[in-house]
Amino acid sequence: MALKKSREYLVEHEILTYLSSLGIGFFWKNTSGGFHDGTRFRKHASPFAINGTSDVLGVVKGGQFIALEIKDKAQATDEQLAFIKKVRALGGQGAVVRSVDQTRSALQEWGLIE
Numbered sequence: 169m170a171l172k173k174s175r176e177y178l179v180e181h182e183i184l185t186y187l188s189s190l191g192i193g194f195f196w197k198n199t200s201g202g203f204h205d206g207t208r209f210r211k212h213a214s215p216f217a218i219n220g221t222s223d224v225l226g227v228v229k230g231g232q233f234i235a236l237e238i239k240d241k242a243q244a245t246d247e248q249l250a251f252i253k254k255v256r257a258l259g260g261q262g263a264v265v266r267s268v269d270q271t272r273s274a275l276q277e278w279g280l281i282e
Contacts, residue, residue: 176240179267180223183238186268192280193228220247222255222262228280233260236271 180197187195198221222235235255237248244252244264252262263274275281 174240176238176242179240180238182268183236183265183271184224186271187224187226190275190281192275193226193232193234195224195226195234198223198225218251220245220249220251222248222251232278232280233258235260235262236274237262237264239264239266 184195184197223238224234224236226234226236228234233255235252237244237252248264252264255262261274261278261280263270265271265274272281
């Protein structure tokens with residue numbers, strides 16, 4: 169039986185495809201949430217796991233770190249917003265985005281694309 173893909177998953181896929189096409193750096197899906205062991209959902213037990221880590225992470229030319237929290241209709245959690253705030257405080261860029269258009273706007277605002 170095929171798994172039904174959520175709207176948020178599809179938006180995330182579109183955004184990652186768009187980012188990969190730009191050639192300004194590299195981006196990846198951050199899979200820090202946990203895993204299903206066949207019986208139940210389990211969280212990773214590492215003491216170094218960071219709650220609220222953004223869905224999409226990347227590094228662009230010049231070494232700048234990018235963090236994008238992908239949302240469909242839901243709001244970002246306090247932990248997700250705190251992660252983005254920490255990234256910005258350390259010189260990276262971060263945003264909550266809901267579409268390729270919002271992603272493009274953020275990259276333009278940050279001076280990464282025209």
